[in-house]
Every structure is written in C-alpha cells, then in structure tokens.
Amino acid sequence: MSIGVTHVLVVSALVFGAGVYGVLARRSLFGVLLALQLMLAGAEVALVGFSRFGDASSQPLDGMALALLAILAGAAEAVVAVALVLLAYRRHRTVHVDELDELAG
Amino acid sequence: MYNLAWAVVLVPLGACVLSYLPEVPRRAALFCIAGTGVSLLLSLVLLAYRLQHNNAAPYQSVITFITFAPNQDLGGGVVGDFHPQLGIRVDGLSAVMMPVVALISMLVQIHSMGSMRGDAGLRRYSVLLTLGTFAMLAFVSSPNYFHLYVMWELVAVCSWLLMGHWWHRPESLRAARRAFLVTRVGDVALLLALVLTYVKFSANVALLPNTPGQDLNDPLSFTLLGQEWHRGHLGAVAGVGPRTLVVTALLLLVAAAVTSAQLPVQSWLAGTAEAPPPAAALIQSATVAIMGVLLVARAYPLFLEVPPVLAALAVLGALTAVAGAVVALTHTDMQRIIASATSSHLGLAFVGLGVGALSAGVFHLFTQAWAVALLVLAAANVARAYGTRDIRQLGGAWERMPWTSRAMLAGCAASAGVVLLSGFWSLDGVVGGVLRNRLPNGASAPGLVQGLLLVAVLAAMGLGALALTRLFAVAALGAPARRRGFQPEKVREAPNGMRIPLLALAGLSAVVGFAGIPGIRATFGNVIFAGATPQHEPFSLTALLLTALLGTGGAAAGWLIWARRNPAAARLASRVAAAVPPGAAAAVLEPLRTRATELLITRPAALPTLLERRVLDPVTDAVADGLEVAATGPRRLRTGRLSSYLLTAVAATALLALGVTLAATGHLPGVGTSR
Numbered sequence: 001m002s003i004g005v006t007h008v009l010v011v012s013a014l015v016f017g018a019g020v021y022g023v024l025a026r027r028s029l030f031g032v033l034l035a036l037q038l039m040l041a042g043a044e045v046a047l048v049g050f051s052r053f054g055d056a057s058s059q060p061l062d063g064m065a066l067a068l069l070a071i072l073a074g075a076a077e078a079v080v081a082v083a084l085v086l087l088a089y090r091r092h093r094t095v096h097v098d099e100l101d102e103l104a105g
Numbered sequence: 106m107y108n109l110a111w112a113v114v115l116v117p118l119g120a121c122v123l124s125y126l127p128e129v130p131r132r133a134a135l136f137c138i139a140g141t142g143v144s145l146l147l148s149l150v151l152l153a154y155r156l157q158h159n160n161a162a163p164y165q166s167v168i169t170f171i172t173f174a175p176n177q178d179l180g181g182g183v184v185g186d187f188h189p190q191l192g193i194r195v196d197g198l199s200a201v202m203m204p205v206v207a208l209i210s211m212l213v214q215i216h217s218m219g220s221m222r223g224d225a226g227l228r229r230y231s232v233l234l235t236l237g238t239f240a241m242l243a244f245v246s247s248p249n250y251f252h253l254y255v256m257w258e259l260v261a262v263c264s265w266l267l268m269g270h271w272w273h274r275p276e277s278l279r280a281a282r283r284a285f286l287v288t289r290v291g292d293v294a295l296l297l298a299l300v301l302t303y304v305k306f307s308a309n310v311a312l313l314p315n316t317p318g319q320d321l322n323d324p325l326s327f328t329l330l331g332q333e334w335h336r337g338h339l340g341a342v343a344g345v346g347p348r349t350l351v352v353t354a355l356l357l358l359v360a361a362a363v364t365s366a367q368l369p370v371q372s373w374l375a376g377t378a379e380a381p382p383p384a385a386a387l388i389q390s391a392t393v394a395i396m397g398v399l400l401v402a403r404a405y406p407l408f409l410e411v412p413p414v415l416a417a418l419a420v421l422g423a424l425t426a427v428a429g430a431v432v433a434l435t436h437t438d439m440q441r442i443i444a445s446a447t448s449s450h451l452g453l454a455f456v457g458l459g460v461g462a463l464s465a466g467v468f469h470l471f472t473q474a475w476a477v478a479l480l481v482l483a484a485a486n487v488a489r490a491y492g493t494r495d496i497r498q499l500g501g502a503w504e505r506m507p508w509t510s511r512a513m514l515a516g517c518a519a520s521a522g523v524v525l526l527s528g529f530w531s532l533d534g535v536v537g538g539v540l541r542n543r544l545p546n547g548a549s550a551p552g553l554v555q556g557l558l559l560v561a562v563l564a565a566m567g568l569g570a571l572a573l574t575r576l577f578a579v580a581a582l583g584a585p586a587r588r589r590g591f592q593p594e595k596v597r598e599a600p601n602g603m604r605i606p607l608l609a610l611a612g613l614s615a616v617v618g619f620a621g622i623p624g625i626r627a628t629f630g631n632v633i634f635a636g637a638t639p640q641h642e643p644f645s646l647t648a649l650l651l652t653a654l655l656g657t658g659g660a661a662a663g664w665l666i667w668a669r670r671n672p673a674a675a676r677l678a679s680r681v682a683a684a685v686p687p688g689a690a691a692a693v694l695e696p697l698r699t700r701a702t703e704l705l706i707t708r709p710a711a712l713p714t715l716l717e718r719r720v721l722d723p724v725t726d727a728v729a730d731g732l733e734v735a736a737t738g739p740r741r742l743r744t745g746r747l748s749s750y751l752l753t754a755v756a757a758t759a760l761l762a763l764g765v766t767l768a769a770t771g772h773l774p775g776v777g778t779s780r
Contacts, residue, residue: 020755023748023751023755024751024752024755097746097747097748100745100747101744101746102745
C-alpha cells in the first residue's frame with residue numbers, strides 16, 4: 001500500500017478534530033491554547049501533504065512555504081495569547097474558562 | 106485694480122485660519138488684528154481709487170459656485186438652469202462700507218485685547234470676530250442676492266456665537282438664543298423673497314444679452330434684476346405683475362426690519378448687553394444691525410417700483426425711532442440705553458431710505474456707526490471700572506477716567522446731532538429728505554404720511570438727544586452711589602489698549618460728518634445714489650435749522666436737567682413727566698414689546714419643543730422599550746462562556762464548510778452551477 005494524499009488528509013482531519021474537541025472541552029485556558037495549536041498543526045499537515053502530492057514540478061515549494069508561514073503565525077499568536085491569559089489571571093485570579101463570564105448579557 | 110476687493114474680503118478669512126498656528130491665544134488674536142489691518146489698508150486704497158471715478162459702472166468679478174445641469178427638474182415645477190455665483194462688486198456703497206467695517210472691526214479687536222485679557226475663550230472669540238468681519242466684508246461687496254444671502258447667514262451665525270460667548274451665564278445664553286430666533290425670521294423672509302424672484306425672473310434674465318466676460322447671466326445679479334424689476338413694473342415680463350413686486354418688496358422689508366431691530370422685535374438688539382462688550386459694539390455698529398439698511402439700499406431699484414411699501418418702511422422706521430428714543434430715556438442700564446438709541450437711529454436711516462433720500466439714509470448709518478461703536482466701548486470701560494452698568498450707581502468718571510469720559514461725551518454729542526458734529530449733518534439729510542419727500546422716479550408719499558414722518562423724526566431727534574445727554578450726565582458726572590464693597594477712589598482710567606480705540610473713534614465720529622455737508626459737490630451723495638447718476642439733493646435751510654434746533658436743543662435741555670441740575674429745568678421736566686402718567690412710556694412700551702416678541706417669535710419657537718415632548722419623545726421611548734422587550738430572549742444566548750461561543754463558531758464554520766462543499770460539487774441547487 002502506498003501512502004497517498006488521502007492518508008495525509010485523514011491524519012490532518014484527526015489532528016484537527018482532536019484540537020476542536022480540546023478547545024471545546026478543556027476548562028483551563030492553557031489547555032484551550034494547546035488545543036488551538038493542535039488545530040493549527042492539523043491544517044499545517046494538510047498543507048504539507050498537498051505540497052508533497054500536488055503538482056510538484058511547476059510549484060515545488062509553495063505549500064512548504066505556506067506551512068512555514070502558518071507555523072510562524074501560530075508561534076506569534078501563542079505569545080500574544082499567553083500574555084492575555086496572564087493578564088486575565090492577574091485580574092480574576094483564575095484561568096478557569098467557566099468562571100470568566102463577564103460578557104454574560 | 107478692483108480685484109483688490111478679493112483680497113480685502115479674503116485676507117481676514119485667511120487670518121482666521123492661520124490664527125490656529127500660534128500656540129498662545131493672545132498671539133492668535135494679534136494675527137487676527139493684523140489680518141483685519143491689511144484688509145483695512147487695501148480697502149482704503151480701493152475706496153480712493155473708486156472715488157476718482159464714482160460715476161463709472163460697478164465693477165464685478167464672479168465665479169460660478171455650483172452648476173445644475175440645464176433643464177434639470179429642480180422639483181416644484183421649476184425647470185432650472187441654476188448656477189448661483191459668488192464674487193465681488195465694487196461700487197459706491199461697497200467701496201464706502203468696506204473700510205467702515207474693517208476699521209471698526211480692527212478697533213474693536215484692539216479693545217478686546219485689553220478687555221478680554223485672560224478670557225478662557227480668547228482664541229475662539231477673536232477668530233469669531235474676524236470671521237464675522239470676513240462675512241460682513243463679503244456681504245457689503247456681494248455682487249448678487251445669492252452671495253448676499255450666504256453672507257447674511259454667516260454674519261448672523263457669528264453674532265449668535267459671539268453673543269453666547271459667555272455660555273456659562275444663563276442670561277447671556279438667553280439673549281443669544283432670542284437674537285438668533287428673531288433674526289431667523291428675517292432670514293426666512295429673505296430666502297422666500299429670493300426664491301420668488303428666481304422663479305419669476307430667472308427665465309428672463311437668462312435671455313438678456315450676456316454680461317461682458319461671462320457666458321451665463323447671473324440669475325440673481327443686482328444689476329440685471331434692477332433692470333428686470335423695472336421691466337416687470339412696466340408689464341414687460343410674463344407672469345409678473347404689481348403683486349409680485351409688492352410681495353417681494355414686503356418680504357425684503359420684513360427681513361430688513363427684523364435684522365435692523367425695528368418694531369415690534371427691536372428688543373433682540375438690547376440683548377447684546379449680555380455679550381462681551383467689544384462684540385456688542387461690532388454687532389450694533391458694523392455687522393448684523395446695519396445689514397437690514399444695507400439690504401434695502403441694495404434692493405432700492407425694487408422698492409422704487411412700489412412706493413407704498415417704501416412709505417410703509419419709512420413709517421415703521423419713524424415709529425421705531427420714537428419708541429427707541431423713549432425706551433433709551435427710561436432705561437437705567439448703560440448698554441441697553443445705547444442699544445435702544447442704536448435701534449432708534451437705524452429707524453431714522455430707514456426713514457431716509459423710505460422718503461427717497463437713499464444717500465442720506467446710508468449716510469446716517471455711516472455717521473452713527475462710529476458713534477455707536479464708541480459709546481458701547483466707552484460704556485464697557487466705565488462698567489469695568491465700576492463693576493456695574495446701572496447709571497444710577499455710576500458717577501465721577503469725568504475726573505477719574507478722563508479719557509474714556511471725554512470720548513463718551515464726544516460720542517453722545519455726535520450721535521445726538523449737536524451742531525457741526527457728524528450726527529448733525531446726517532440727521533439734516535434725513536430731515537431734508539422728509540421735507541422734500543420725492544423719490545428719484547418722481548413719486549412721493551401722501552401729505553399725511555409726510556406730516557407724520559416729520560413729527561416722528563423731529564420727536565425722535567429731540568428725545569434721542571435728551572436720552573444720550575442723560576446717559577452721559579448721570580453716568581459720568583456727579584458722585585457714585587455708595588455700595589457695599591465698592592471704593593470709588595480705586596477707579597482708574599482704562600489701560601492704553603482700551604483707550605486708544607476710543608480716541609480714534611471719537612475723532613472719527615466728530616469729523617466723518619463733513620463728508621455730507623449739504624450743498625457741497627463731491628460729497629457722500631455723489632458716491633452713493635439711486636439710479637445711474639447722482640441726484641444733487643438741494644440745500645434746505647429749513648432742514649438745517651430744524652436739525653440744529655432739535656438735536657442741539659435736546660442735548661442742551663438734557664444738560665440743564667441732569668448735568669446742571671437746574672431747578673427750573675428740573676421742575677419743567679418733572680411737570681412734563683407729571684402730565685404724562687408716571688413711567689407711562691416704559692410701562693406701556695416695554696410690556697408691549699416683550700409681548701409682541703413673545704407672540705411672534707418665542708411662542709411659535711416653542712412649537713418644536715411641544716412637538717418633541719408630545720410626539721417625538723413618546724415614539725422614541727416606545728421604540729426603545731420595544732427593543733428592550735425584544736432583547737430579553739436573545740440575551741440568554743449571551744452566556745459569557747468562552748466554550749459556548751467557540752462551539753457556536755465551530756458549528757457555524759462547519760455549516761459554512763458543508764455549504765461550500767455542496768456548492769462546489771454541484772449538489773446545491775441554484776448555486777455553483779452558473780459556470
């Protein structure tokens with residue numbers, strides 16, 4: 001059995017799905033952040049897979065470059081997000097998602 | 106050369122804008138003064154140039170403000186080729202009035218540097234003064250009624266803002282609001298007159314041969330409309346009869362009378378007492394108050410076609426003159442006395458215009474401008490030193506404030522018409538006009554009206570002279586009343602900056618009258634006249650003697666009563682006062698005036714408030730309540746929990762992805778199959 005684009009996409013979907021579940025289910029803000037990174041990783045796997053099995057002769061590096069860009073963006077986002085979580089902690093003395101309900105109508 | 110007028114008008118505007126550059130408000134005020142000064146110099150050059158050939162046709166330079174496409178339906182059945190124009194016009198009237206406006210404004214601004222020192226809104230104040238000056242300069246040099254109307258509004262707005270400059274004082278706000286509302290009535294009348302004129306005459310004006318240098322005729326040009334009105338009077342314009350001209354003239358009359366503080370709404374001018382005094386001086390002498398007279402002078406070709414309206418204008422002016430003089434005689438507030446006297450003198454200017462003496466009417470406006478500005482500023486200096494405007498509490502300024510009080514004396518004497526001072530020559534012109542009673546086109550008012558006018562003008566002159574002498578004698582002579590916490594020995598002359606403008610104005614108000622000595626060629630009547638050539642108004646000895654008798658006599662009588670406290674004169678005065686029920690004039694006139702203002706202006710102005718309370722507020726409340734009720738359900742959706750929001754976001758994204766996939770694969774009917 002040879003590995004095709006379908007296999008890569010299944011892995012990507014599984015990772016992404018795990019991320020979505022984590023985001024919705026975790027109660028700690030740090031857990032939510034980790035799960036978010038997981039979602040991002042799923043998308044990056046898909047990008048690399050398309051790059052590997054796509055029309056490599058004409059556009060060899062496009063998908064790779066895009067994946068790298070996504071990783072960089074994810075890292076920057078993580079920095080800002082952790083800072084925000086820290087601020088939220090200083091203000092409310094908790095990182096528990098269910099207790100941060102200031103926006104309730 | 107005449108294009109200098111553009112600079113005269115625009116330099117103050119430029120100074121206004123540039124005065125936001127300096128950091129210090131005081132320096133910004135200096136900027137404004139410099140701008141007005143440059144404008145003054147240029148306007149003097151322009152006047153000198155114009156005087157060399159004052160019979161030449163007016164010079165005009167216009168630019169098209171906006172163009173509506175030809176034959177576009179403007180609504181209301183008016184198919185128009187509307188292209189209103191802005192520009193300048195240099196003729197006798199504008200060349201004479203521009204230096205007046207610029208000079209008075211500059212002196213007022215110099216005075217403000219002293220009297221408004223340390224005021225928190227100094228920058229706003231000086232910018233408004235200069236903006237008002239720009240608007241007024243543009244008003245007097247307007248080439249057509251469109252430009253005139255725009256500037257008319259701008260001047261009114263500036264004066265409203267200036268009157269409300271001390272917005273934290275309720276009385277100041279009330280006065281500003283009242284003045285604004287009252288002058289709005291005049292604006293509406295003016296606008297209606299212009300719309301009527303445009304609807305009736307624009308088609309005809311467009312057919313006239315083009316003015317040199319223009320490919321389209323200005324639809325509201327003074328020159329062209331002057332010709333058209335005459336042709337309309339002769340019946341040569343389709344759809345225009347005597348009624349059109351009468352209605353237009355009446356509307357203009359309302360606009361002019363309201364703005365120039367004539368009966369029955371003259372009390373708005375007294376509200377300037379609550380404005381910063383220099384602004385009050387500018388409003389009374391060189392901007393809003395004189396706009397009405399200038400409007401009639403501009404529209405004179407129209408008024409000449411309808412002599413009855415002109416007669417009505419004269420009667421209205423005469424009644425206001427008497428009423429203003431009587432009110433000035435009874436008031437005790439310095440600034441209100443001066444405002445009433447101003448209203449009275451504007452009435453006399455209207456009398457001059459109404460009996461066909463255009464140049465005499467404008468000349469009276471011209472001579473009074475200096476005296477009024479002087480009186481308001483001098484009264485401001487006195488009030489500042491004494492801390493009150495009530496003349497009963499004042500006194501002793503003659504020794505303690507020598508310069509201010511002598512300038513005040515000059516102003517009172519010049520305005521009252523003491524022999525040889527400027528008011529004398531212009532009052533003589535008005536009296537002469539009433540005696541002659543002949544319009545330039547030969548018509549004249551009925552004898553009864555002429556008699557009424559003559560009596561009213563003479564009475565107004567005598568009473569006005571009496572009132573101004575009383576103002577000076579009671580306020581500046583004698584000893585101040587004792588008040589708690591007031592030390593008369595601490596009263597000092599005003600600083601230089603507030604004294605020099607007074608001296609300049611005093612000199613001017615004494616001598617400007619020589620420009621109108623009757624019977625001499627090359628005087629005021631030679632520069633400002635109705636029609637194409639000046640009419641030489643014949644010298645009238647009767648008028649001269651009557652003016653000398655009433656003006657000087659009134660002043661002398663006032664001097665005997667209040668300054669010398671001559672027992673015989675005082676007894677006579679008290680006997681006259683006893684013959685008239687005590688305080689009758691004030692008791693009757695004041696409530697009448699207030700009542701009229703209330704009925705005509707304040708009440709109708711309350712209607713919008715009523716509408717707001719009864720209709721708009723309930724509707725708005727109902728809408729708000731409805732929204733509140735409708736929002737209670739959806740509010741539950743806002744849990745404030747991150748996870749529920751994320752779930753919504755994920756679900757929405759999933760739905761969107763599903764939709765996009767279906768559409769891309771062609772499973773969604775109607776979408777994605779268009780290729």
